[in-house]
Amino acid sequence: MMVEILWMLTLFLLSTALVLGFLRLARGPRLPDRVIALDLITIIVMGFIIVTAVRTRQTAFLDAAIVLALISFLGTVAFAYAIERRV
Amino acid sequence: MSEWIIALVMFGGAFFIFLASVGILRMPDLFLRMSATSKAATLGAGLMLGATALAFGEFSVATRALATIVFLLITTPVAAHMIARAAYFDGVPLFPGTLLDELRGHYHLTNHTLDSVVQDSTDTWIPEIEGDDFPEVR
Secondary structure, three states: HHHHHHHHHHHHHHHHHHHHHHHHHHHHHHHHHHHHHHHHHHHHHHHHHHHHHHHHHOOHHHHHHHHHHHHHHHHHHHHHHHHHHHO | OHHHHHHHHHHHHHHHHHHHHHHHHHOHHHHHHHHHHHHHHHHHHHHHHHHHHHOOOOHHHHHHHHHHHHHHHHHHHHHHHHHHHHHHHEEEEEEEEOOOOOOOEEEEEEOOOOOOOOOOOOOOOOOOOOOOOOOOOO
């Protein structure tokens, strides 16, 4: 089962990416840094959802990924407006 | 054989997302961080969605995956540009090794519009910063 090792490696890379993104979210000197980190974390979670959808053969998970992409964009735009108004 | 291809493309996507998260942690500057994440993460998510379309082999799934890729390709640059613009007005410090900032002195502080003439009054325009005066980057 060499393919299984590749899947585990994929999940390992995504988990490490999640930890690194969270480090920037916690540390990030300014608010825009945190917003970018949140954007990246959303994409990483999308990756987890996609892997789950393929491995369980459930297409319903894909709709969750689409909704997550939509909400991430709206959130980023809202934060951009808030940061620009704050000045 | 096909499950190998699917797993490999999925692994490639995860690898590019991992590179994006290394970039967001290691880059010295907000704008460099944004440049690292927005491109690499979009490519990674696109690869993973493409692998999904290959894995299921159904028309409805492929359409949804393709629609999500197109949506990401449209929205990620827009979101990155909006955040970068807002951060620039917020006065986010630049990387000390920055060689050229062509926008300094062109942006009006109150109504957020551009002008092609470089202004020198520092109270209404984002001022031009000379030489080594860049603020410290944490």
